[in-house]
Amino acid sequence: MKKFILILILILAIAIPSGCSKNSLPSEKTQTAEFFALDTYCSVTVYGENETDFKKISEDSVAKAQTLLTSSAENNLYIADIKNQTLNLSGDATDVLVKAFEIYDISDGAFDITIAPLTKLWDIANRTEPPSESEILFAKSFCGKDKITFSEDLRTVIFLQAGSGIDIGAVCKGYAGDTIAKALTEAGYTAGNINLGGNVTVFGEKQNDKPFVIGIKDPLSERNDSIVGTLVVTDCSVVTSGAYERFFTYEGKRYHHIIDPATGSPAVNDFLSVTVIAENGIYADALSTAIFAAGPEKAGQLIQSATEKGYMTGAVLINNERSVSVIGDLDFTVTNNDYHEN
């Protein structure tokens, strides 16, 4: 009987802790702030012990991004009322515009922030039917890199035609992600994960040097948690552009928010989504839009040029045959059986 009790105690000593082991693993201290900004849902998670008010740091950085051009520009869209109107830029705004034009140049204008009159015309969030062909042509006549110029010190934009403008909405979240990551690093956080409506920026490494695992949205699913696969990353921005994000449907046809500067209408091609991984969030944001608008035929060349220039490290392209192309040195795994890697 003594032996029995001994064995029982021994077994209990082994069984009970193992039963709890899932809960008693040393869990890493994380904090998450969630808020609505930049027309989307934002969530910022920080890792490590730190008493700084990271929510305020994040919201302040986002506020800075929202008013990057002027304090009143809605959605960072600015249109000049008169010829030779000038707009003074902050240092950060200059940096964003310079980077945006670098992507303009290597993409043959597939990414163009001077399409402001077209984005204003299409106003995807509020439209229920597309504008007429003549309206599109008229708006398009105010667009193009030749409609604006910079002062020598790059701190002033001069609009050469009344009605021309700039729209930095397509790089604003990328800029905001970088700004938050930088501010949080300065505040002493060792790792963080910033998700601005699906534009993801990560910095540092989690406990035990664990990298971040980012899912890429299933472009054909209505569910916001359905993914095509997972990407393992450190210190970078991951930005996806897809026709499924913002759109309206008219007479059975879908009109989405990525305007092709060449046609003045939403880009029509075989892409379902384009994900770009880059160290810099502005480049990631601009290039995902550029590659999507350029289409599958021109994508390869554009990705090659952008990679050679150090603007991006990799891309995941998903087309309407549910085929996934992984370009660059990426750790990506397709986890969704509806998709196949080519």
Next chain:
Amino acid sequence: MKIKICDIILIVCLTLLCFIPLFFTGSTGKYATITVDGKTKAILPLDTDTSMQIDDIGTVVISKGKIRFENASCPDKSCEKTGEIYKEGQSIICLPNRIVIKIDGESGVDAIAQ
């Protein structure tokens, strides 16, 4: 070798012990947190069927351990199209009305690029 009564007790005890982990790691106690513009409106357990009107924005319905959003007042209804959620870390988001319904806990990925 003869099996003694003590051996039988031991076997029974061992068998019972096998179930201990279940009590510690069971999936009970999931909660959905509903926030409107950052302010927490309600924290509801998923194991109780219920429905709750959120201002004039829509209705949250919990049924069979899953939660969904109905009668949304927004134009795009993407919150309704998200369907039922029940896993930890899943969420329903309505941008126009700034509603977030989230199931507490961590999901398998850190973020979803979209």
